[in-house]
Amino acid sequence: MNSIRVLHTEPEAEPPSATAEAEDVEVETAGSLEEAEDLLRDEVFDVVVTELDVGDGTGFDLVRKVRELQPDTGCILYTDADLADVTTDDGNVVTEFVPRDSPDSEERLQRVLRTTAENRSQTAYPVADDDSRLDVVDAVDGDSADLQRELERVVDLASRHFDADVATVSVIGEREQRLLASEGLDVDSTPRQEAVCNYTLLEDDVTVVEDIQTHPWCDGMEAIHDLGLRFYAGCPVKPDGDTATGTFCIYSEDPCEGFTGEDERYLRLLAEDAASKISSYGLGGSEGSS
Amino acid sequence: MSRAFEYTFGFPPNLSIAGVPAGTNVLVAGPSDACALDLALALTAPEETSDESALFVSSDEPGEDLLKRFDGIDVEADLARVGVVDCSAESTSNRFVGRHGAIEGPGDLRKIAVEMSTLYETLVERGPAGVRMGLFSVSGLLEHSEHREVTRFVHTFTGRVLATEDLGVVYVDTERSSDSVVDGLSHFCDLRVDVRVTDGVPLVRVTDTDGLRQDWTSLDLGLKEGRETA
Numbered sequence: 089m090n091s092i093r094v095l096h097t098e099p100e101a102e103p104p105s106a107t108a109e110a111e112d113v114e115v116e117t118a119g120s121l122e123e124a125e126d127l128l129r130d131e132v133f134d135v136v137v138t139e140l141d142v143g144d145g146t147g148f149d150l151v152r153k154v155r156e157l158q159p160d161t162g163c164i165l166y167t168d169a170d171l172a173d174v175t176t177d178d179g180n181v182v183t184e185f186v187p188r189d190s191p192d193s194e195e196r197l198q199r200v201l202r203t204t205a206e207n208r209s210q211t212a213y214p215v216a217d218d219d220s221r222l223d224v225v226d227a228v229d230g231d232s233a234d235l236q237r238e239l240e241r242v243v244d245l246a247s248r249h250f251d252a253d254v255a256t257v258s259v260i261g262e263r264e265q266r267l268l269a270s271e272g273l274d275v276d277s278t279p280r281q282e283a284v285c286n287y288t289l290l291e292d293d294v295t296v297v298e299d300i301q302t303h304p305w306c307d308g309m310e311a312i313h314d315l316g317l318r319f320y321a322g323c324p325v326k327p328d329g330d331t332a333t334g335t336f337c338i339y340s341e342d343p344c345e346g347f348t349g350e351d352e353r354y355l356r357l358l359a360e361d362a363a364s365k366i367s368s369y370g371l372g373g374s375e376g377s378s
Numbered sequence: 379m380s381r382a383f384e385y386t387f388g389f390p391p392n393l394s395i396a397g398v399p400a401g402t403n404v405l406v407a408g409p410s411d412a413c414a415l416d417l418a419l420a421l422t423a424p425e426e427t428s429d430e431s432a433l434f435v436s437s438d439e440p441g442e443d444l445l446k447r448f449d450g451i452d453v454e455a456d457l458a459r460v461g462v463v464d465c466s467a468e469s470t471s472n473r474f475v476g477r478h479g480a481i482e483g484p485g486d487l488r489k490i491a492v493e494m495s496t497l498y499e500t501l502v503e504r505g506p507a508g509v510r511m512g513l514f515s516v517s518g519l520l521e522h523s524e525h526r527e528v529t530r531f532v533h534t535f536t537g538r539v540l541a542t543e544d545l546g547v548v549y550v551d552t553e554r555s556s557d558s559v560v561d562g563l564s565h566f567c568d569l570r571v572d573v574r575v576t577d578g579v580p581l582v583r584v585t586d587t588d589g590l591r592q593d594w595t596s597l598d599l600g601l602k603e604g605r606e607t608a
Contacts, residue, residue: 148488171492172479180485180523182530184538185492190499199541209537212530214565281526290565304559307525 092205093132097124097150098139104166106198107137113201121145121153128157132263134205137197140167146174151183159281160211160263162204166197184210208262212308213286218262224331228259228370230268235370239269239362242336246358247271250351252338254317257325257362259334260289268334268366273315282311285335288322294352296321299343312339319344321351323359327366336362385508387430387545389421390453392598395584398569400508403536403546407560408573409553410438413580415514416451416599417573418549422512423448423455424505431459431505433497437484437518438551440466444514452600459505461497465490466518485522487531495538502542509544511535516563517554529562536566573597 092110096103097118107115116131118124120143124136136154138147151163168189184204186197208215229235239257246255254272258265265283267276280286287305288295297320300306301313306320322337336359388397398404404421408414424430432455436444441462448455465481475481476493484490494511501509513519513535519528532548539546548567550560564570570585580597 165492170478171489180487180527182487182491182527182534184534185495187496187499191503192499196499196542200538203537203541207537207540209540210530210534212526212533214533214562216565287562287565304520304525304556305562 092202093134094201094205095124095127095131095133095136096138097121097136097142097147099141099143101139104137104194104197106194107201110198110202119143121150124150125153125157128154132158133161134208135162135164135201137164137166137201140165140169140171140174148174148181148183151181155181158263159279160208162201162208162210164197164200164204166193182210212281213283213305214290215286216290221331221333222262224328225259225261225333228268228327228333228366230259230266230370232370235365236269238365238369240271242358242362242365243269243271246336246338246355249354250321250338250340253341254315254339255337257334257336258283258285260285265334268370272339278311282309284309284312284320285322285337288335288337289324289332291324294321294323294355296347296352298345298347300339301343315339316341318342319347321347321355323355325359325363325366327363327371329363333366335359385543387508387510388425390423392452392600393417393420394582394595394598395421395571398545400543400545401540402569403539403548403567404569404571405560405564405567406547406549406571406573407552407564409575410515410551411553412573412575413597413599414551414573415549416447417571417582417597418512418514418547419444419447420451420453420599421571422510422545422547423453424459424510426454426456429505429507430510431461431501431508432510432512433494433501434460434462434512434514435490435494436462436464436466436514437522438466438515440464459501461501463490463493463497483522484518487519487523487527491531491534494535498542509542510547511539511544512547513549515549515551515554516559517551520555520559525559532563533566 091112091114094107094115099119103115138150140147147165163183165185243255256270257268264277297303300318317339319340322335324332325334385400386397389395406418424432441464465484477496478492481489568587572583581594582597583594585591
């Protein structure tokens with residue numbers, strides 16, 4: 089990855105040397121919750137490091153704000169304050185915690201910060217070998233008109249064949265899922281946290297979710313729930329034959345228990361066709377052309 | 379503190395599971411009455427001859443009861459170097475009170491994470507060779523929080539193990555969590571150990587990150603008198 093972008097929030101204080109001294113770490117500072125929120129609206133950070141007291145709120149308030157604005161950003165509470173009186177009735181938030189008064193606090197912070205950034209280890213979905221995968225994703229030219237035209241034919245075919253309400257071909261970037269072609273869905277992209285396809289991406293074959301409403305992976309995916317979609321089937325798309333840049337998937341408003349082996353085979357063929365079209369029309373750059 | 383060499387966490391020889399390098403996370407999946415929890419505990423027992431320590435998060439039963447399970451299995455563990463963050467109790471009278479106050483129950487993920495990190499600093503001083511960190515169990519956490527936040531918690535837990543070059547053991551009870559939950563969790567771990575019972579014999583199967591599955595083999599935990607599998 090490129091340099092690690094850190095937002096350090098603490099009133100009237102310099103960033104800890106653990107964040108400030110590393111050459112590949114860029115630190116922005118905020119002296120309050122409000123300042124931090126403004127920065128989070130304008131810039132993307134890999135990690136937020138915060139004291140408990142941030143002037144106009146607590147570090148936990150900030151973590152909650154991060155989850156709302158940049159859900160995949162890691163958070164580290166770095167404090168020696170007593171947390172006993174910080175109430176928990178304002179919602180549960182998950183964050184890393186490094187006690188600032190421990191003997192190895194600076195080194196601990198440095199290691200946790202680096203791992204959190206490099207492995208994106210606070211996402212609410214699994215991420216595997218994402219750095220090398222993202223190199224190939226970056227090589228996909230999703231704006232190619234030829235590619236879009238070709239992929240629209242394939243999703244149309246999928247929609248008709250499966251009588252699906254939605255069919256899409258997408259690429260999954262670091263923080264969002266971008267639709268290259270879609271049938272039945274009028275959006276260009278969704279936050280990655282909202283994508284069932286994160287799980288499909290890690291499989292070699294077709295992933296089926298019979299009922300989105302009850303499936304644990306789909307917990308909290310409000311966009312899909314709001315659309316009333318119930319059934320999902322997806323297959324990874326590998327334009328270079330090896331790396332999954334995204335998925336080919338179909339959705340239906342009805343839950344389905346009868347997705348057969350033949351259905352899976354056909355979906356696999358469509359995913360391979362989409363991969364072939366991306367390879368032919370939309371895979372540029374050094375990674376993609378090799 | 380960074381270690382000067384790559385440390386390997388060994389396991390009791392009767393388990394037939396090869397040692398793993400520091401920074402490894404292991405998922406143990408199986409019903410607790412099939413010895414899966416006992417196996418997970420055995421993997422996290424600090425070796426008596428080493429400078430290791432262990433940190434358990436106990437969501438299903440009081441920490442004291444969790445440690446008593448060592449009495450029933452033939453695994454030598456130095457319990458003086460084990461610390462437990464007990465988040466099992468939901469009743470006020472039995473609440474675990476750590477340095478930062480009481481944990482309100484298995485749903486209090488924020489406080490569990492805080493107490494875990496606090497206790498870690500104490501344990502790593504006592505056992506600088508490495509800390510074996512056990513999460514017992516994810517199923518217990520899932521019964522009190524949304525799947526998304528528990529997933530984030532597990533990811534943060536396994537990320538911490540990687541950062542500090544320790545050993546993580548994540549236990550999921552397959553009687554209480556679906557196959558989808560288990561499969562999803564497996565993506566956060568380097569090694570998956572499945573446990574089941576066939577004809578009264580506990581069996582174990584190890585799958586590595588590349589998806590290479592070993593065959594099912596019998597699991598010998600050296601159960602002591604009075605203990606038997608379902």
